[in-house]
Amino acid sequence: ARRNPQGLVLGCDQILECDGRIFAKPRDPDEARAQLDALRGKTHRLHTAAVLFAQGEPVWRHVATPRLTMRDFSDAYRDAYIARNWDEIRHCVGGYQIEAEGLRLFSAIEGDLFSIQGLPLIELLQILTRRKDIDG
Numbered sequence: 841a842r843r844n845p846q847g848l849v850l851g852c853d854q855i856l857e858c859d860g861r862i863f864a865k866p867r868d869p870d871e872a873r874a875q876l877d878a879l880r881g882k883t884h885r886l887h888t889a890a891v892l893f894a895q896g897e898p899v900w901r902h903v904a905t906p907r908l909t910m911r912d913f914s915d916a917y918r919d920a921y922i923a924r925n926w927d928e929i930r931h932c933v934g935g936y937q938i939e940a941e942g943l944r945l946f947s948a949i950e951g952d953l954f955s956i957q958g959l960p961l962i963e964l965l966q967i968l969t970r971r972k973d974i975d976g
Contacts, residue, residue, distance in 0.1 A: 841893035848973060849893040854958050856933045858884035863933050869922050872935035876922070876945070879934060881912040883948075886933075888955040890964060900967045904960050906951025908938075913945060921945070 841849040856863040858879055866872035885905050892900040913921075921941065922929070929935050929942065936942030938949075938956050954961035969976030 841896050841898075845896035850890060850964070851893070852888070852890045852959050854889075854933060855887045856884060857887065858882055865933050866930060866935050868930075869926055872922050872926070872929060873918060875935045876910075876918050879910045880918075881910060883907055883909040884934070886951075886956055888958060888960060890960050892964070892967060894971075899971070902960050902963045902967075904952055904955035904963075906949065906956045908946055908950075908956065909948040910945050911947040 841847075841851075859882070861878070863875055863878075863884075866875055885907055888904045888906070890900075890902045891898050921944075922935070925937070925941055928937050928940060932942075936945055938946075938953070949956070952960060952962065965974070968974045
């Protein structure tokens with residue numbers, strides 16, 4: 841927002857939390873394996889935050905907290921999943937991409953799919969429409 845003070849700037853990020861532990865993007869396949877093992881059979885939360893800036897000032901903030909429950913998959917499936925998907929999941933906290941094969945890791949999902957993917961799109965479109973930044 842400081843580099844573009846006259847523009848409309850959106851910032852978004854996520855934190856994955858399970859059992860009081862915060863997860864980061866896996867550095868290597870071994871760390872992805874450890875993350876998936878820690879999440880397997882449990883429910884975790886993705887805290888997704890977005891802030892909209894206009895003229896360098898925050899004008900809207902939103903936090904969504906979807907809850908996701910991983911099924912109890914086998915070690916063999918986990919290892920094959922990581923091998924098939926490493927190039928994509930290495931950029932993803934928790935070692936999964938919900939919009940790809942990672943969806944198969946889950947038994948239940950509560951919350952907005954867009955927020956799970958990192959952008960609370962419905963809420964963002966509502967505020968942009970109310971502000972008249974987009975037609976509505």
